[in-house]
Amino acid sequence: MEGLTIALIGAAFGFLLAALGSAIGTGIAGQAGSGVVSEDPQRFVSMLILQALPGTQGFYGFVALMFVINIVLGGGKMPTPQQGWQIVFACAPIGIVGFLSAIFQGKVCVAGCSQVAKQPGTLGSALIFAIVVETYAVLGLVSTLILLLRVQQAVQG
Amino acid sequence: MAVSKVRKLELVAHAECREEIVTALRSLGAVHISDIRELFPESENQLPSYLQGSLSHIKEKLAQLLYCILFVERFAPKPPFLEKLAKSKPVFTVQEFEECLATIDIGKLYEECSRLEKNLEENRSQIEKKETLISDVSHWLQLPWPLEMIRDTQTTCVTLGICDGRAFNLMTEEMAEVSPLYHIEVTGRSRTSVSMVLIYSKSVEDLLAPVLRKYAWRPVRFAELNGTPAQIVATLREEIKELHEHTQHICERVMREFVPALDKLMLLHDHYSQECHTLEVQRHFLFTTRVFLISGWIVADHEEALRKRLGEVTQVFELRCYDPAPGENVPVFLENNRAIAPFTLITDLYGRPQYTEFDPTPLFAPFFGLFFGICLGDAGYGAILAIACFIALKKLNIYGGPRKLLEILVWGGIGSFVFGLLSGGVFCMKTEQLPAIFKSMMLFEATGDVLLFLYIAFGLGLIQILFGIGIKMALNVRKGHVIDAILDQALWILFLISLAPLCYKYLFGGAVGEAIVSHAVRAAKILAVALVLTQGRKTRPLVFSPLRGLLKLYGVMNYFGDVLSYARLMALGLATAFLGMTINDIAQLILGIPYGIGYALAALILVFGHAFNLAINCLGAFVHSLRLQYLEFFSKFFTGGGMMFQPFAEERMYTIVQSSPAKPLMESHR
Known part of the structure; x- marks a missing residue:
C-alpha cells in the first residue's frame, strides 16, 4: 500500500471511532432527556445541553482528521508506508479514547438528566460530572496532535 | 472582601x-x-x-x-x-x-x-355523541322508511342488523338452506360491513338464530329516533351546527x-x-x-x-x-461591582462562600473570560457573540440567572475577540487568506503553531494554579499562620516554578538556556529536600515525619495533572478553528455552481455552518472554563457551601x- 493510503486510513479511523462514540453517547443521553421533557417540557434546554456534551468527541476526531489532511499531508510531500503507519497509530488515541469516553460520558449525562429532573437547579454539578470524563478525550486529542506533529516533521523534512 | x-x-x-x-x-x-x-x-x-x-x-x-x-x-x-x-x-x-x-x-x-x-365540556361531549350516532345511522341511509316503523309484526320479526362484509354471502347461503321464510334488504355495503333490514317469520327464529350467531350478525336498535335515516342525519347535523x-x-x-x-x-x-x-x-x-x-x-x-x-x-x-x-x-x-457581579452566578453554582471565607468571584472572573476566549478563539465569533448578547440584554426582558449568563457571555465574547485577533482567528479563515490588517495584529498562528499554543495553555494553567496557592498563602498569613503559609504554600510555589523550565526542557523538548537549567535543578533539589523535611511536621511520632513528607512530595503529580488539564484550552480552540475552516472550504467548493445558485447556497452554508459552530463551541468553552475554575482553581483555596x-x-x-x-x-x- 502507498503511504498516503495508509495515512488516510489512520485519519479516517481516528474520526470514525470518535464520532461513533459520540453518536452512541448523544443517543443514550437524548433518550433520557426526552423522557424528562415528556414529564416537564420546561427542562428542554437543560436536557439539550446535557445531550450535546458527549458530542464533542466527534469534533475532536474531526480535528485530528483535518490536522492530518491540512498539516501533515499539507506540505506537498507524501509519506512513506512506514510514516503512513505512524500516522495510523498517532490517530489511535483520539479514536479509541474518544470512542469509549463518549459512551461513558453519555452514561454520566443520562444520570445527570435524572438528577436535574429530580433536583432542578443542579445542572451545574451535572455538567461538571460529565466534563470530568471528557478530560481524557481532550488528552487523547492532545496526544494525537503531538504525535502527528512529530510525524509531520519527518514527512515534510 | x-x-x-x-x-x-x-x-x-x-x-x-x-x-x-x-x-x-x-x-x-x-x-x-x-x-x-x-x-x-x-x-x-x-x-x-x-x-x-x-x-x-x-x-x-x-x-x-x-x-x-x-x-x-x-x-x-x-x-x-x-x-x-x-x-x-x-x-x-x-x-x-x-x-x-x-x-x-x-x-x-x-x-x-x-x-x-x-x-364547553358539555357541548363537546354532545357533539361527539351526535357524531357517533350519525356515523351509525348512515349505514341505513338508503332506507326509505321511518325508523319507528321497523318493529315486529304479529308473525314476523323486523330488525336492523349489521354483519361482516366477507361473511355476508356465506351467511345468506346458509340461511337459505335452513329456511326460505326470511328476507334481507341490504341498505349499505362497505369493504368491512354490510348493513341490512332483516325480516323473518317468528316460526323459524330458532332455526335462523344459530346461523346469525355463527356469522356474528348483530342487531341494531335506535331507540327514540323518529323519521327516515336521512331525516335523522339531517336533524343531527343541524343540532351539531347549533352546538358549534x-x-x-x-x-x-x-x-x-x-x-x-x-x-x-x-x-x-x-x-x-x-x-x-x-x-x-x-x-x-x-x-x-x-x-x-x-x-x-x-x-x-x-x-x-x-x-x-x-x-x-x-x-x-x-x-x-x-x-x-x-x-x-x-x-x-455577596456584593460585587457591575462588571464582576454576573460571575456570582458561577460562584453560586459551586456554593456560596462560608461567612468566614471571602468571595472568590473577582479572582476567577478575569480567568474565566480569558479561558472562554481561548476556547472559542475567534475574533469574528467573539464579536458576534458579544454584540448579540448585548442586544438581547438591552431589548429583551430577561431577569435573574439567564441575564447573568448573557452578561458573562458578553465578557466571553470580548475575550474571544481579543484572543482571536492575537492568534489569527477571524471567522476561521486560513492565515494566507487573512486581510493584511489582521495579519499585522497576529502574535502567533494558532492552527499552524500548535505546540506553541499548547505551551501557552500550560503556561496560563501554571499561572492560575500558582495564583490559587498564593491566595491560600495570603489567607494563612491573614489568619496569623505565617509558618504554614511559608512551609505549605511559599515552598510549593517556588518548587513548582523551579520545576517548570525542567518540565519544558525534558518532557516537551523545549529549548531552555543552560544557565537556567542548572539553577533550576539546584533550586528544585534544595526545595524538594525542604519539602520532605517540613511537609510531615504535624505527623506524630516525629520519626515518621520525613516519610510523610516524601508522600506529600508526591503531590507534585497532582499539580502536574492540573496543569495538563489546561491543554483543553488549546484543543477546544483548535476544534473551533478546524471546523470553521471546513465550513469555509465547503462554501468555496459550492461557489462554482452557475446562475447565482452557488452564491446563494454558499451564503446559506456559511451562515448556518458558522452559527452551529459558534453555538456548539460556546457550550464547550463555557463548561470547560467552568470546570477549570471549579476543579483546578477552587480546590487550591476555596471551600464554599455557605448559606444564601x-x-x-x-x-x-x-x-x-x-x-x-x-x-x-x-x-x-x-
Whole structure:
C-alpha cells in the first residue's frame, strides 16, 4: 500500500471511532432527556445541553482528521508506508479514547438528566460530572496532535 | 472582601402593629428571616388561629384565580417566542391596583369561568355523541322508511342488523338452506360491513338464530329516533351546527370579556401569592398573646434604614442587632461591582462562600473570560457573540440567572475577540487568506503553531494554579499562620516554578538556556529536600515525619495533572478553528455552481455552518472554563457551601406596580 493510503486510513479511523462514540453517547443521553421533557417540557434546554456534551468527541476526531489532511499531508510531500503507519497509530488515541469516553460520558449525562429532573437547579454539578470524563478525550486529542506533529516533521523534512 | 458584613437581628413588637411591620419589612427587602426554632427549639411553627384562617382564605382565592387564569389563557392569542421575551411585564399604578382589588370579585369570576368551562365540556361531549350516532345511522341511509316503523309484526320479526362484509354471502347461503321464510334488504355495503333490514317469520327464529350467531350478525336498535335515516342525519347535523355555534359564542365571549382582563388577573395573582408568602413567613415568628418576635439577619449597612423605616410605622418595637458569635452559620450576601457581579452566578453554582471565607468571584472572573476566549478563539465569533448578547440584554426582558449568563457571555465574547485577533482567528479563515490588517495584529498562528499554543495553555494553567496557592498563602498569613503559609504554600510555589523550565526542557523538548537549567535543578533539589523535611511536621511520632513528607512530595503529580488539564484550552480552540475552516472550504467548493445558485447556497452554508459552530463551541468553552475554575482553581483555596442570604421581599412574577412606597434595598433571590 502507498503511504498516503495508509495515512488516510489512520485519519479516517481516528474520526470514525470518535464520532461513533459520540453518536452512541448523544443517543443514550437524548433518550433520557426526552423522557424528562415528556414529564416537564420546561427542562428542554437543560436536557439539550446535557445531550450535546458527549458530542464533542466527534469534533475532536474531526480535528485530528483535518490536522492530518491540512498539516501533515499539507506540505506537498507524501509519506512513506512506514510514516503512513505512524500516522495510523498517532490517530489511535483520539479514536479509541474518544470512542469509549463518549459512551461513558453519555452514561454520566443520562444520570445527570435524572438528577436535574429530580433536583432542578443542579445542572451545574451535572455538567461538571460529565466534563470530568471528557478530560481524557481532550488528552487523547492532545496526544494525537503531538504525535502527528512529530510525524509531520519527518514527512515534510 | 465582597462578602458583606451581616449582623444578627431580633425584633420584638406589639401584635397590634404586626401587619404594618411585616409590610414594612417586605417593602424594604433587607431582612433574612430565620426559623425561630433556632432560638426556641420547642416552638412548633404554628400560626395563630386568626392568621391561619386568613391564610386558608387566601389560598382558596389563589386556587380559584389560578383556575380562572388557566381557563382564560387557553383563549388568549399566543405571541411568538421572541416577542414574548421582548414584551415587558404589564405595569399598573397603585390606584389601578387598588381598583382591581376592590372591583374584581374572584368568587363570582370563578363561578362564571367554571360554568363556561362546564358548558364547553358539555357541548363537546354532545357533539361527539351526535357524531357517533350519525356515523351509525348512515349505514341505513338508503332506507326509505321511518325508523319507528321497523318493529315486529304479529308473525314476523323486523330488525336492523349489521354483519361482516366477507361473511355476508356465506351467511345468506346458509340461511337459505335452513329456511326460505326470511328476507334481507341490504341498505349499505362497505369493504368491512354490510348493513341490512332483516325480516323473518317468528316460526323459524330458532332455526335462523344459530346461523346469525355463527356469522356474528348483530342487531341494531335506535331507540327514540323518529323519521327516515336521512331525516335523522339531517336533524343531527343541524343540532351539531347549533352546538358549534354555541361553543363559538362562548369562546367569543371569553375573548371579548375575559382575555383583556388577563393582565389584571395576573396582577391579583401576584398580589395574593405575595400575601400567601407573607403569611407563610410568619410561621417563623414567635407569637405570645400580646407581642411577637422575629429573629433573622441583616446586612450591616442596612441596619439604619430598617430602624428608620420601622420608626415611621410604629414606636412600639424593640430592635436589637449584634455581631454573630464565631462558628455561627451566617447567611452570606455577596456584593460585587457591575462588571464582576454576573460571575456570582458561577460562584453560586459551586456554593456560596462560608461567612468566614471571602468571595472568590473577582479572582476567577478575569480567568474565566480569558479561558472562554481561548476556547472559542475567534475574533469574528467573539464579536458576534458579544454584540448579540448585548442586544438581547438591552431589548429583551430577561431577569435573574439567564441575564447573568448573557452578561458573562458578553465578557466571553470580548475575550474571544481579543484572543482571536492575537492568534489569527477571524471567522476561521486560513492565515494566507487573512486581510493584511489582521495579519499585522497576529502574535502567533494558532492552527499552524500548535505546540506553541499548547505551551501557552500550560503556561496560563501554571499561572492560575500558582495564583490559587498564593491566595491560600495570603489567607494563612491573614489568619496569623505565617509558618504554614511559608512551609505549605511559599515552598510549593517556588518548587513548582523551579520545576517548570525542567518540565519544558525534558518532557516537551523545549529549548531552555543552560544557565537556567542548572539553577533550576539546584533550586528544585534544595526545595524538594525542604519539602520532605517540613511537609510531615504535624505527623506524630516525629520519626515518621520525613516519610510523610516524601508522600506529600508526591503531590507534585497532582499539580502536574492540573496543569495538563489546561491543554483543553488549546484543543477546544483548535476544534473551533478546524471546523470553521471546513465550513469555509465547503462554501468555496459550492461557489462554482452557475446562475447565482452557488452564491446563494454558499451564503446559506456559511451562515448556518458558522452559527452551529459558534453555538456548539460556546457550550464547550463555557463548561470547560467552568470546570477549570471549579476543579483546578477552587480546590487550591476555596471551600464554599455557605448559606444564601435570602431577604424577605416583594416578589411579583408577572406584573409591576409602579411607585411602590419605597425602593427595596436589594434584589430578591427567590
